[in-house]
Amino acid sequence: MALPAREQVKYWGIAAAVLVVVLWFLGDVLLPFVLGGAIAYFLDPVADRLERLGFSRVMATAVITIFGIVAFVVLLLLVIPSLIDQALDLFDVAPTLFGNLRDFLIERFPEIMDTGSPLRQSLITVGETIQSRGGELLNTVLSSAAGIINIIMLFVIVPVVAVYLLLDWDNMVARVDELLPRDHAPTIRKLAADIDKTLASFIRGMGTVCIILGTYYAVALMVIGLQFGLVVGFVAGLVTFIPYLGALIGGALAIGLALFQFWGDWLTIGLVAGVFVLGQVIEGNVLTPKLVGSSVGLHPVWLILALSIFGTLFGFVGMLVAVPVAASIGVVTRFAADRYLHSRLYRGLSDRDTE
Secondary structure (H helix, E strand, C coil): CCCCHHHHHHHHHHHHHHHHHHHHHHHHHHHHHHHHHHHHHHHHHHHHHHHHCCCCHHHHHHHHHHHHHHHHHHHHHHHHHHHHHHHHHHHHHHHHHHHHHHHHHHHHCHHHCCCCCHHHHHHHHHHHHHHHHHHHHHHHHHHCHHHHHHHHHHHHHHHHHHHHHHHCHHHHHHHHHHCCCCCCHHHHHHHHHHHHHHHHHHHHHHHHHHHHHHHHHHHHHHHHCCCCHHHHHHHHHHCCCCCCHHHHHHHHHHHHHHHHHCCCCHHHHHHHHHHHHHHHHHHHHHHHHHHHCCCCCCCHHHHHHHHHHHHHHHHHHHHHHHHHHHHHHHHHHHHHHHHHHCCHHHHCCHHHHHC
């Protein structure tokens, strides 16, 4: 005999409260494990595909690990140092860029850019703040002993956790399925399948789109000759998972830098703008339909709200778990809405009247 609904709500409420408390107090400790789990989830379809080709699970995991190590070494040697250098240079040159913008505005709009103008003072303040705070932040993270230890721990623990989880992924899923309450197992399996479909479309699909577009933006901008093209491409690719925001932020930053660097060379400035226009065309017509699909179920506003709330409450770990939690809540909400539409609470006596 199943537990009464009130008892079930109590136990599930306690479980949710325990999860929140764990995230609150152990967020920093859980970071490597959350990242490792996300990587294993992302790569599980690759391992399954290799198994269908005749590889054992151990061999499939070994192949993926070798390719991952090679890719990481290439990034570590070729990309990451340049990315850090360009980011530091961008912070250092920010006051100059804002000074050029101030001079341009003074020349075109002298009446609003006099010595005591709030706009002029704001531009000076923003440039100096970016230089001092941005460079200070990066230098602190990269130079402090604690920061180096934390980065090393991430680089050591995350791959180990990801490999072990990837190796035992199917066994873990089967074990969790055995522990499901028998009365609710079919419903939980259906909800879990819907959540997995949403996450697979969003995390795996949008993750791949972010990597492809970020690489395209960075390479194209560097080929054109834009300073800080690698940083701009990285930023644009990083926020591509929020529709239109990646192209908007990256395009505004790239075109702004191009205006200062190539002022008067309108062809080059047009090429910079064309890079983002072409990127949006490719994303909207090729990448997103093929890799993500049309029924992800995560509205951009809902996604931004989840990232804001979880990021504020639980920090970086909260931002990592925000997407899975938002997807889960969305699936459960749609399930509850469907049950409500078929319930007597919604339909009232209409069913009886039609009998």
